[in-house]
Amino acid sequence: MFSFKSRLINATLAATAVIPLATAGTFTFAASAQAAALTGEFQFQGGFTANPSATSLITLSKDKLNFTPQPITPIGITANTGSFGAFNTGNIGNIISFASDIADNPFMDFGNLNIPGVILPGENTTSITDGFNTFSLESADYSIAQSGANVAIDVQLWGFFTSATGEKSKGAGNLTFQVNNQTVTQVNSTLASGGSISNLSFSGGAFATVPEPTTLLGLSAIGIIMGVSRRRKTQVSS
Template structure:
């Protein structure tokens, strides 16, 4: 009877010791997976190219947004959360068609410049044109809003982020800009005629809406704990 109680006590202690270890392994694994995916928020605005000097701007038509200068339209990142803190700049592409949901993807390529959002003569722009750490646009739409004597345009962005290691996370965001001294009706009239509105400054933000779920990892951690306890019980029997 004493031997049985001793064995039972040892099994209980083994189970108790195994659970924290399995849990620690689970969270370590989950943390590693989450760290590889881009997660958090970014606020940005148009940047500048210094030679020749040009500010990043939008040309807005009924079915498209195009950005200048080309081939690189720099953006400066003002604030970040999560692991987006590694970036201070980016290169933004064009929305070729709202109706057919076609974009110049990756829509944003995040990276780092010596001065946030500013391309200086001879400056290294490889990190914002390398196709790593990107936001791919899958759909977008816009709304016109009267704000005093101006028209505010809000462009909704939907897509996903891809990290340098290939991990994907769902995301979204928006672009905002305005047309001064116009009404919504007059802006709609310009767009409907096939004309466009140029030289528009912009700002915006993107954020992740979901990252790799740890639920599947939970199952792996539980299985690992059961296996460890099973091996422990077998040693008692022997």
């Protein structure tokens, strides 16, 4: 009996010694994950390509949202906080289908140009096309509302940001534009008949957050419990 109790006590003490170390490692992991992931918020607006001369614009059809010029549609990044303070420009892709939640992903690719949102002749655009520091869409939808004599269109965006080192953070945002001197009925009629509304300037904003540290700790707790259980089995069998 005494031998069994001794083994049980030793196993318990050993398991207790493991927990602080594992927990400390978990806190370190949580802190490093938050530090490496993209966090913060930003606003954006259509940019400009100098050669050939083209302003970044939107074309809306019933189920699609297309951006021009292609293959790169620059956007200027402003009011950027957190990780996004490192960027002044992005490249935005198309929403191919609102109904099926299909988009050109990554939907945004962040980087830097000499002038925010402006591609000068011969300028290196690698940073906004390299697939690092991106926002990918998981779903999107839009709503149409009358705003005075114009129609306001609001596009809701949900997805995730991926940092250059591969960490992911939750993200969401909105993209807005307007159709002048139209009614909601007129716009809906155009879209329903298979038509589109083009040459629209746009702006928007988005933000990124990482999972709460408690979530990361909760996931890691499973690993701690499994490790303690294995250790107890080893002690008892010995």
